[in-house]
Amino acid sequence: MLWKPVFNLVALVSAPLVGAFVIPYDPQVLLANHEQRLPESSPLDQGVDAFTRPSWFTSTLLARRLLALSSSGVVSTTFPDPVPSSAHAPSSVAGLPIGLREYTADCNSFLPEHLSNDDNGDPTILALRVATTFKNINAGSNLSLELDWWDHIDQAGPVYPGLPRSPAALPRVTLFGYLEALPPLTDEAATRLEQCFLQAHPDAKVWLPGASGSPHSSFWARLIVTHAYWIGGFGDVQQIGWMNVTEWKGIRRESSMDGVGDGRGWTHA
Numbered sequence: 001m002l003w004k005p006v007f008n009l010v011a012l013v014s015a016p017l018v019g020a021f022v023i024p025y026d027p028q029v030l031l032a033n034h035e036q037r038l039p040e041s042s043p044l045d046q047g048v049d050a051f052t053r054p055s056w057f058t059s060t061l062l063a064r065r066l067l068a069l070s071s072s073g074v075v076s077t078t079f080p081d082p083v084p085s086s087a088h089a090p091s092s093v094a095g096l097p098i099g100l101r102e103y104t105a106d107c108n109s110f111l112p113e114h115l116s117n118d119d120n121g122d123p124t125i126l127a128l129r130v131a132t133t134f135k136n137i138n139a140g141s142n143l144s145l146e147l148d149w150w151d152h153i154d155q156a157g158p159v160y161p162g163l164p165r166s167p168a169a170l171p172r173v174t175l176f177g178y179l180e181a182l183p184p185l186t187d188e189a190a191t192r193l194e195q196c197f198l199q200a201h202p203d204a205k206v207w208l209p210g211a212s213g214s215p216h217s218s219f220w221a222r223l224i225v226t227h228a229y230w231i232g233g234f235g236d237v238q239q240i241g242w243m244n245v246t247e248w249k250g251i252r253r254e255s256s257m258d259g260v261g262d263g264r265g266w267t268h269a
């Protein structure tokens, strides 16, 4: 049976940004991408050969866009082995991974230039010292962060005629790396970072670092990305695999660094 994909990453490509920016939605770009991915098919076209996947660079643009649009993701860490009694966890979870959803935002570009990592796609995380995720990290765990577009299934169309909308067809990326605490910020830098983060998380103002009367002690941190694994959707029409981290880090909002991909930025995915 010939299944022809009718929608791809429409919701992701056309979504308004939850963070500090407004992404212009250019239907021409979207349509152009569509035509590229949906070649004219003749009755002789059969099976997956009729489909084309976006290039890996385009997929990486989409992944950076997913980061920019996301406000939370599942952070996986592992319990220390042995589990210290202060962890209040069963000793038998030593070494096991635990995935917990955490607030994130793509705020590097709001930091002063010398701290911004040049806006290279290291997600900003508000870390609560009391939370299991950050206790595990404090005990030596590295982490991964999974971001996905599954909450937006209502905005997606069916991938194939006759198949209901499918979250499995929507993109997700898992970023691997280690947590880096941000150094102390000047009041001005902290205010800018808070502005970015609170756009996505107005409620988090209660537990911002240094918030008076905060129920939990917190600090600003970011995930320094060392690897990125992408599942664009169904494998016949999307890429699945490890991304080129040089490209992940070299993509910017409007364009990418010299020598990275074809020069587009993530707004032009």
Ligand SMILES: *[C@@H]1O[C@H](CO)[C@@H](O)[C@H](O)[C@H]1NC(C)=O
Residues within 6 Å of the ligand: 140, 141, 142, 177, 178, 226
């Ligand atoms: C955490 O990641 C760093 C940098 O990638 C690496 O050097 C270190 O060995 C990792 N630690 C663990 C416990 O895997």
Ligand SMILES: *[C@@H]1O[C@H](CO)[C@@H](O)[C@H](O)[C@H]1NC(C)=O
Residues within 6 Å of the ligand: 244, 245, 246, 247, 259, 260, 261
């Ligand atoms: C990763 O991307 C960079 C920039 O586009 C490119 O120069 C490099 O060859 C790529 N690495 C691999 C292993 O493909």
